[in-house]
Amino acid sequence: MSPFRYLGLTKRATIVEIKRAYAAKLKQTRPDDDAAGFQRLHEAYQAALEQARHRDLLNEAGLLNADTDPTGEHEGEDASVDLWPVFAAPEPAAEIPAMEALPETSPPAEPALADDGETEVLTFDFARFIAELHQAADGELPAFQHWLDSHPDLYSLSLKDQLAWPLMEYLASAERPLLPKWLAALLHFFRLDTVGSRSYELDHFIEAAQQHAERYWRPNAIAHRYRDGRGSVIDRLLFRELQRPLHAGRRVFVTLVPGLPTRIWEIAAELNTVPVDYQQRVADPEAVQFWLDQADPSRIGARRAIAGALQILLVVALICLLPDSATLALPAFIVLYALWWLVSWNRTRVFRKQQAIAEGRAAPGSGFDWRWLWLVFLAAQLARLAAQ
Structure with a gap:
């Protein structure tokens, strides 16, 4: 049988068609399921490629004509004229290297001719x-x-x-x-x-x-950078937080310390670049997702707004420790929280702009939005009324 017939092609098949036919046959003949069939298929593929290249060279040189060019009408097994060598499929178990377990007493060797002239079968564990x-x-x-x-x-x-x-x-x-x-x-x-x-x-x-x-x-490389001594003490503590299940007290502490939410979001975002089934070997996917939502710099969600309010309350509590400052608590909270919104909103705009540039999209307007200053003036008026 010719290699073209074995692949289900005519002898005029192009190299691209041969490769496609080979890929289709591979889905049916796997080396681990049928080593002998895979070997025959591979030999047919190589023979067909060689013949197709030879045919193309002759065609470019003008040495093929209608009388000698093999076509689909003359590719029967009994054709009287066949320009190309015939691919003969070997017998099922005679000369095919078999992927079998090799006894320890018989090391793998190259195929070699035995004394009776037959080919020795190569085995491989x-x-x-x-x-x-x-x-x-x-x-x-x-x-x-x-x-x-x-x-x-x-x-x-x-x-x-x-x-x-x-x-x-x-x-x-x-x-x-x-x-x-x-x-x-x-x-x-x-x-x-x-x-x-x-x-x-x-x-x-x-x-x-x-x-x-x-x-x-x-994930191992990320963990090694943050957990195994190469990062700062803060990074090691934050990475440890991403490895543990939910603990309300610990997460409230990280949320209230300025700078820590942004840093833990950066570490979580880096871990999020790999799929969850790989990520979970070094971190808790639930913890990673929590901090991605909690400290997302691209938006001001409810969690982030509440965290900002709690941070301002801590500052106001410290102010109230001063003598005769109790009446300043509410005005201070209003003004400081308004300033927090102004700064957070513009940081969000800057982040979105940088993200758009990195992704090749049209960036939004300028980084700082001065129109939000009205919030500060409104807060100042509310604070003045509250102080009266």
Whole structure:
């Protein structure tokens, strides 16, 4: 059977059509389910690509004509003239490298001719290789690269090609993926770091493995920066707050101390850049969401307004400790709370403007809105009336 017939194509199929047919066939023939079928499919794909490139070269040179150009009408098995080599599907179990567990007493080896002239079957223990891979990845990056270069099973180029698909499929959903730099070294070793690999689905698994590694390890990097001694004492305390379940007293304290709500929002926003299922390994998603809503600088919600009022009440309470200052409590609260609204509103406008610029959107007007000064004058009048 010709490779084109095996892929369900005519001999005039383009390289793009061959790749699409191969990707479609891969959905039905998986290397971990049918290693022999996958090998036949891969050989048909490579043969069809080679023949298509050869045909295109002859066509560009003007060496193909209507008499010799193979078409769909002459691609039967009994065609008298066939310009292209025939792809013969191998027997089911004779010459296909099998992904089977290898006895410990028989190390993996390159396919070699036996005494009777038949090809020896190459066996490979994929589960053992994965275990060794993770063990090597726990060390330093140079040691990991040396392990790849010196692994005896990986001297075989054909085995490396066969391993690419199941290895990337595994790493795309591994419970504990490789660190991004270690994964990049692995992709480079298997020659999978170039643009456009051997199939669309393999490219998909490579991209999924890279995203999985980045999302898995990013929360650890954030936690290491804030929790493990690299941040300030305040940052460590705030990050610890994001790791714990709800505690009303602790959250009221953070809310009332000026500057802390903004800082804990910044840490929570950084944690929020990764999905919740990755984030929850280092923080409490409920706590992260609480502080994102509580201290959101893009709006003044009810929680933020109440927190501002409580902060002003603390200041007024300190003022009332002065002699003969009890009558100033209400006027001071009105004026200070009006000033709080003015400052908070304009800080919100500045934040929205910076956010719009960062996202490439049209920025709103100037950062400071002087029209809100009427609030201060109104507060002053109310304070004067309250003092009478």
